[in-house]
Amino acid sequence: GAVVSQHPSRVICKSGTSVKIECRSLDFQATTMFWYRQFPKQSLMLMATSNEGSKATYEQGVEKDKFLINHASLTLSTLTVTSAHPEDSSFYICSAPGGGGYTFGSGTRLTVV
Amino acid sequence: AQSVTQLDSQVPVFEEAPVELRCNYSSSVSVYLFWYVQYPNQGLQLLLKYLSGSTLVKGINGFEAEFNKSQTSFHLRKPSVHISDTAEYFCAVSEGQGAQKLVFGQGTRLTINP
Numbered sequence: 660g661a662v663v664s665q666h667p668s669r670v671i672c673k674s675g676t677s678v679k680i681e682c683r684s685l686d687f688q689a690t691t692m693f694w695y696r697q698f699p700k701q702s703l704m705l706m707a708t709s710n711e712g713s714k715a716t717y718e719q720g721v722e723k724d725k726f727l728i729n730h731a732s733l734t735l736s737t738l739t740v741t742s743a744h745p746e747d748s749s750f751y752i753c754s755a756p757g758g759g760g761y762t763f764g765s766g767t768r769l770t771v772v
Numbered sequence: 773a774q775s776v777t778q779l780d781s782q783v784p785v786f787e788e789a790p791v792e793l794r795c796n797y798s799s800s801v802s803v804y805l806f807w808y809v810q811y812p813n814q815g816l817q818l819l820l821k822y823l824s825g826s827t828l829v830k831g832i833n834g835f836e837a838e839f840n841k842s843q844t845s846f847h848l849r850k851p852s853v854h855i856s857d858t859a860e861y862f863c864a865v866s867e868g869q870g871a872q873k874l875v876f877g878q879g880t881r882l883t884i885n886p
Contacts, residue, residue: 665815691871702862703816703876752815756871760806765815 661687661757665764672743672771680738680767682753689755692736694728697750697766709736743771774799774865778877785853786885793848793880795863805846806864806874807837816862822846833857858884 662685672678682692690711695703707723709715709730717723725747727739736755740747748771753764779794797803804823808816820831827839837848846863863877 693873702878705873705875708873750813754816754874760818760821761866761874763808763816766813768813 661685661755661762663689663753663755663757663762663764665753665767667767668765669768670770672769674744674771675742677739677741678743678769680740680751680753680769682736682738682755682764684734684755684757684762687755687757688733689736689757690733691756692730693754693761694726694736694738695752695754697752699750703752706738711736740769743769745771747771774803774867774875776863776865776875776877778861778863778880780880781878782881782883784883784885787855788852790851791849791853791857791882793861793863793882795846795848795877797844797846797863797865799844799865799867801867803865803867805837805839806866807831807835807846807848808862808864809833810860810862810879819848819861853882853884855884855886857882 664683666681692709694706697703706721707715707717709728711730715728730736752766754761775798777796785791806821807819819835820829822829822839830836835850861880864874866872866874
C-alpha cells in the first residue's frame, strides 16, 4: 500500500538553529502534503498544506516565515523550522492523500533546548 | 467548515469488556469519516473509514463503526478489548476525498485494565 517515509524520527536542536523534516511518498505521487503539529496529550492541528509546484497554504496563526514548506517534486515535501525555540518542541506529522484515504508519516519528535 | 467532537477524553475499560468511543461531527456538506489509532511516539494507523455505501464499517483489529447521518455520529466499537488496544484514538472528517484536509477530534485515551 501507499507509504509516506518521514525523517528524522527524532531530533534535538539548540535554540536559534533550523531543522528540516522530510516526507517522501513511496510508490505513489503526492501532489498534496498536509503538515500537522501535535503537542503532548493533544490532537493533531493542521499547520499547512503543500502542493507540488506552488506555494503552500498556511492555517490561521501559523507563521509562514518560521515554518518553511517546500514541495519541489511529486515525491518529496519538506518542512523547515527556522530559528527554533523551545515552544516549537512538538511532534510533527505529514500526511498525503493516497491508498484510498490518507497516508501518514511516522512523525518527527522535535525537542528544542 | 467541518468540525469533530470526541465526547470522552479518557475511557478506562476492563480487558475483554466491550467499548464504544463516541464521535460527532459537524459539516454543511457530505463528509468522509475516519478513525485512527496512535501508539506512543508513533504516527497514525488507519482503523477504518466511511466513504459511502453501508453505514456499518468494519476495520482492523476487530473494530467497527456506524455512520449515522441523522445524528451526525460515527461511534467506534469493539465487542471485546485486549490490553494491546491501549492507545489514543482519533476521529477525523474530511469534506470529500482526495486533496481535502482532515480535521481531527480531540482524541480519546483508551486504557485497558487487566
